[in-house]
Amino acid sequence: MNSKTTTVPFFRRGDIGGISYAVTNNIVNYLIVIATLTGVLGWPGDIVFGYVVPAMSIGLMLGCFYYAYMGYKLSKKEGRADVTALPSGVSTPAMFVILYGVIMPLSYAIEDPRLAWSAAMAACFIGGFVEFCGGFIGPWMKKRIPRAALLGTVAGIGFIWMATQGVFDIFGDPLVGLPVLFVAMVGIFGGYLFPNKIPPLVVAIVGGVVYALCLGRTAFDFSGVGFYFPNPVNSVQYMINGFAIVVPYLTIVIPVEIYNFIETMDNVEAANAAGDGYNVREAQFADGICTMISALFGGIIPNTVWLGHAGLKKSDAGIGYSIISGVVLGAAGIFGLFTFLSTLVPPAVCAITFLWCAVVMVAQAFKDCDRKHYAAIGIAMVPSVADYLYTQVTGAAGLGDYWTEVLPTGINDFAPEVHQMLIDAGVMWNGVAATKAGAILIGILLGTMTVFIIDKKLDRAALTALIGYVLAALGFIHSAALGFYPLSPFALGYLIMAVLAIVLHQGRKSWFKGPDDFEYV
Numbered sequence: 001m002n003s004k005t006t007t008v009p010f011f012r013r014g015d016i017g018g019i020s021y022a023v024t025n026n027i028v029n030y031l032i033v034i035a036t037l038t039g040v041l042g043w044p045g046d047i048v049f050g051y052v053v054p055a056m057s058i059g060l061m062l063g064c065f066y067y068a069y070m071g072y073k074l075s076k077k078e079g080r081a082d083v084t085a086l087p088s089g090v091s092t093p094a095m096f097v098i099l100y101g102v103i104m105p106l107s108y109a110i111e112d113p114r115l116a117w118s119a120a121m122a123a124c125f126i127g128g129f130v131e132f133c134g135g136f137i138g139p140w141m142k143k144r145i146p147r148a149a150l151l152g153t154v155a156g157i158g159f160i161w162m163a164t165q166g167v168f169d170i171f172g173d174p175l176v177g178l179p180v181l182f183v184a185m186v187g188i189f190g191g192y193l194f195p196n197k198i199p200p201l202v203v204a205i206v207g208g209v210v211y212a213l214c215l216g217r218t219a220f221d222f223s224g225v226g227f228y229f230p231n232p233v234n235s236v237q238y239m240i241n242g243f244a245i246v247v248p249y250l251t252i253v254i255p256v257e258i259y260n261f262i263e264t265m266d267n268v269e270a271a272n273a274a275g276d277g278y279n280v281r282e283a284q285f286a287d288g289i290c291t292m293i294s295a296l297f298g299g300i301i302p303n304t305v306w307l308g309h310a311g312l313k314k315s316d317a318g319i320g321y322s323i324i325s326g327v328v329l330g331a332a333g334i335f336g337l338f339t340f341l342s343t344l345v346p347p348a349v350c351a352i353t354f355l356w357c358a359v360v361m362v363a364q365a366f367k368d369c370d371r372k373h374y375a376a377i378g379i380a381m382v383p384s385v386a387d388y389l390y391t392q393v394t395g396a397a398g399l400g401d402y403w404t405e406v407l408p409t410g411i412n413d414f415a416p417e418v419h420q421m422l423i424d425a426g427v428m429w430n431g432v433a434a435t436k437a438g439a440i441l442i443g444i445l446l447g448t449m450t451v452f453i454i455d456k457k458l459d460r461a462a463l464t465a466l467i468g469y470v471l472a473a474l475g476f477i478h479s480a481a482l483g484f485y486p487l488s489p490f491a492l493g494y495l496i497m498a499v500l501a502i503v504l505h506q507g508r509k510s511w512f513k514g515p516d517d518f519e520y521v
Helices: 016-042 045-078 090-111 113-144 147-172 173-188 198-213 232-273 280-296 309-314 320-334 337-344 347-367 371-381 383-395 416-424 430-435 439-454 457-475 489-506
Strands: 088-090 303-305
Touching: 016 045, 016 088, 016 090, 016 309, 016 320, 016 337, 045 088, 045 113, 045 280, 045 303, 045 337, 088 232, 088 309, 088 320, 090 113, 090 232, 090 347, 090 383, 090 439, 113 232, 113 280, 113 337, 147 173, 147 347, 147 371, 147 383, 147 439, 173 198, 173 303, 173 347, 173 457, 198 347, 232 280, 232 303, 232 439, 280 439, 303 371, 309 439, 320 337, 347 371, 371 383, 371 439, 383 430, 383 439, 430 439, 430 489, 457 489
Parallel strands: none
Antiparallel strands: 088 303
């Protein structure tokens, strides 16, 4: 056979493992979204199962199909049959940030699930557009944002939101959670395998469902199965109304999507390193378009290229796994199968996956960065704690979203009574609300400045501080709303930092020297 006409087959044995990987992990993400929206926020089923879930499935299905097409094109171009399609799925870190950083405060503030859904759709559409733009600006940003700052910020989100929720859900039902956790951990962290190379994580999830069923924690319920193809006319009308509501949350949405398209870049580059030379820009465009289409149908979570291409290639997966996974996930969403799964799978079993993802995110942040930049990772993780603390305290106190009451919208514009009430009650609150606003951007700024200080590049630290001034002056960070606050104490603080950094940089060769071999630990 002429090698130039050789193309990857539609299906081969290795695709079975690829289907298991794509379907199982995406299903767990679906269940987390469903549990958060219905169980925590109380969104009605007609929104969650009638729009959000099927719209996610439509976006995911289109992504799977397009990545299979990209694999086919690459196979035809290079005349080889061993091409593996890029893995597509819901971005787990972005999912948690959108759920807890955007949708949860929106829902508590608005107290109207439909209005909150409209804003979440608008956020998703904007996020898709940012992802699409990543095809143009991604390489430029990747060169200029230190990896430690970006991964440290995301690791902070994973640790404070995902890991804590995972541990809490496990100990919330220890009879189910602890045995399932142990079985999963021996595979995830010990590398053990059951006969026929069956991973313990799969056994933990499937076995955990059966175990919970035997204990009476869950039950079979097919009453929600049906046809749920969303009406885009209705969803688009809601989404248009949501654009005005979501504006204050752009400080969260935009940096999350910046992370998302850089994640796509990294994962496509990893696929290239594994032997499949995909076009990074094309994958970013596909992610953005599929996310925007999903939003038009009612979706609220972005798509991305997943990590794991090298493992799929090693297991001899081709393009068939991507096509079949797309069909399975698309059909599951449109025909309401997730209504059945949401009643069958207990929270303690879902918790295993996002606890694992959170731990991997933290470990990866340190593994993939230079040892000398570990301090930057740690500092970048901290602002996410403020976001978490703010949500928990205000929720527990029944105060709802009083963001605008405790954050400055101008110089010295505070509501001191609420602020002081929490401090007097012994809550570690001073500065929490201000750090919560734009926590992701703040983490990236602090982490970036730390990297440049470690690398003896104070001129770049000054530029970073100046960017901080602009962001604070425009209300992207430390503010309740976008606006123009050039004399706010936060903006002026960054400006003074920039001046100090420039002055110290000028003295680097005479009166202010730093040894290149200095170790802070």
